[in-house]
Amino acid sequence: MRLSRYYLPVLKETPAEASIVSHQLMLRAGLVRQASAGIYAWLPLGLKVLKNIEAVVRAEMNRAGAVEVLMPTIQSADLWRESGRYDDYGQEMLRITDRHDRDMLFGPTNEEMITDLFRRDVRSYKDLPLNLYHIQWKFRDEVRPRFGVMRGREFSMKDAYSFDLDEAGARASYEAMFAAYLRTFARLGLRGIPVRADTGPIGGDLSHEFHILADTGESALFYDKALEDIASETMRDVMPGDPIIETLQNIYAMEEGQHDPEACPVDAASLSTKRGIEVGHIFFFGTKYSDAMGAKVQGPDGGEVPVQMGSYGIGVSRLVGGIIEASHDDEGIIWPEAITPFHVGIINLRRGDADVDGASEGLEADLERAGLEVLYDDRDERAGVKFGSMDLIGLPYQVTIGPRGLKDGVFEVKTRATGEKQTLSPDETRNFITQAFR
Ligand code: P5A
Numbered sequence: 001m002r003l004s005r006y007y008l009p010v011l012k013e014t015p016a017e018a019s020i021v022s023h024q025l026m027l028r029a030g031l032v033r034q035a036s037a038g039i040y041a042w043l044p045l046g047l048k049v050l051k052n053i054e055a056v057v058r059a060e061m062n063r064a065g066a067v068e069v070l071m072p073t074i075q076s077a078d079l080w081r082e083s084g085r086y087d088d089y090g091q092e093m094l095r096i097t098d099r100h101d102r103d104m105l106f107g108p109t110n111e112e113m114i115t116d117l118f119r120r121d122v123r124s125y126k127d128l129p130l131n132l133y134h135i136q137w138k139f140r141d142e143v144r145p146r147f148g149v150m151r152g153r154e155f156s157m158k159d160a161y162s163f164d165l166d167e168a169g170a171r172a173s174y175e176a177m178f179a180a181y182l183r184t185f186a187r188l189g190l191r192g193i194p195v196r197a198d199t200g201p202i203g204g205d206l207s208h209e210f211h212i213l214a215d216t217g218e219s220a221l222f223y224d225k226a227l228e229d230i231a232s233e234t235m236r237d238v239m240p241g242d243p244i245i246e247t248l249q250n251i252y253a254m255e256e257g258q259h260d261p262e263a264c265p266v267d268a269a270s271l272s273t274k275r276g277i278e279v280g281h282i283f284f285f286g287t288k289y290s291d292a293m294g295a296k297v298q299g300p301d302g303g304e305v306p307v308q309m310g311s312y313g314i315g316v317s318r319l320v321g322g323i324i325e326a327s328h329d330d331e332g333i334i335w336p337e338a339i340t341p342f343h344v345g346i347i348n349l350r351r352g353d354a355d356v357d358g359a360s361e362g363l364e365a366d367l368e369r370a371g372l373e374v375l376y377d378d379r380d381e382r383a384g385v386k387f388g389s390m391d392l393i394g395l396p397y398q399v400t401i402g403p404r405g406l407k408d409g410v411f412e413v414k415t416r417a418t419g420e421k422q423t424l425s426p427d428e429t430r431n432f433i434t435q436a437f438r
Pocket of ligand 1: 108109110111140142149150151152153155157158159160202278279280281282283311312313314315316317318
């Protein structure tokens with residue numbers, strides 16, 4: 001992609017409306033623009049990251065045996081009257097009336113709608129277990145939308161819903177999602193910390209939140225320091241039954257609503273008190289919705305039983321901000337390789353010079369042929385401006401090509417995360433970068 005033909009409106013100044021670093025960087029690096037309070041338009045670079053996060057989340061959901069669907073954003077109020085949540089949900093729900101005076105709403109979550117789909121088509125225990133998920137925009141009319149996409153009003157969530165015949169089955173489904181979440185966050189380049197949590201308006205009595213540690217996080221976490229010794233790398237391939245799941249579920253780790261200083265079994269010296277960004281939340285709520293909405297299946301002995309359910313959310317758009325909170329420096333964003341919008345940036349230091357243009361275009365073509373996404377800065381701008389925007393947008397590798405280096409037949413290759421610079425021949429550059437993404 002040629003930067004001269006791309007749409008990347010970077011800002012020099014830090015926008016005054018943004019108080020935390022991820023929000024500042026998302027605006028400065030041209031990832032999003034606010035449309036109204038808590039509602040954002042995604043610009044090309046931001047959209048690429050969002051899609052890349054979706055792809056990782058989708059891959060791990062599929063690997064866990066969940067099946068993708070797509071439910072609408074607009075729902076009928078009648079379904080929510082059946083569950084009793086139409087009144088309970090309060091002002092966070094955006095209520096809409098259509099031209100026929102029917103009560104509709106912009107979905108804040110989909111427990112009712114999925115239960116309705118289930119009860120219409122699933123009849124027998126033989127169809128279980130079943131886990132259906134989608135990645136869809138939600139709306140919650142938050143009192144205080146803030147921190148950019150972190151607490152938006154319109155936001156993208158992956159929400160999965162499990163259906164089982166009995167409680168043991170439902171707990172196994174919960175464990176499968178717990179494992180999938182550990183894998184997902186590890187693959188996103190994050191340490192996802194599971195903590196016991198309140199269930200709030202979703203319901204049930206078993207729930208874990210997954211957090212990324214950050215001083216700007218909205219939740220207070222209390223956990224045994226031993227948790228930090230478990231390397232997140234070891235979670236990339238965790239499957240159900242792995243002892244690490246039991247270890248993580250048994251270690252003391254609580255969201256503040258669950259932490260009781262009096263009853264805490266961990267002594268003060270071993271207790272970590274940190275702030276976290278909640279990027280995932282999973283629930284087991286048994287028959288709360290299936291009882292209310294009559295979602296039953298025929299059991300093995302012929303009798304009808306209400307289906308056991310759980311729901312499992314990941315804040316897909318929140319993750320864009322969360323990842324930046326966890327991975328940036330003074331110059332800008334540092335994208336983890338798994339979700340970077342482009343793999344490599346090429347900086348042409350003398351546009352119009354036939355040799356420099358030729359070498360830059362040649363490398364661009366070679367890397368694209370190798371399956372990598374390349375952002376080629378072919379603009380007629382000062383070198384300082386080009387270096388500044390490349391650091392700001394945070395691509396993992398930068399290749400600078402200029403007349404001086406070319407005289408010796410070399411490029412300068414910079415690794416964004418470490419700042420390390422190497423002088424490499426065109427062949428070595430190609431090999432180094434393609435190897436990095438193997
Ligand atoms: C689980 C899936 C639920 O809604 N129902 C379906 C359950 N859980 S939750 O905890 O309320 O939300 C799941 C995740 O969505 C993200 N999230 C948000 N992201 C951005 N802005 C918001 N206002 C917002 N609210 C929730 C969080 O990552 C949360 O863990």
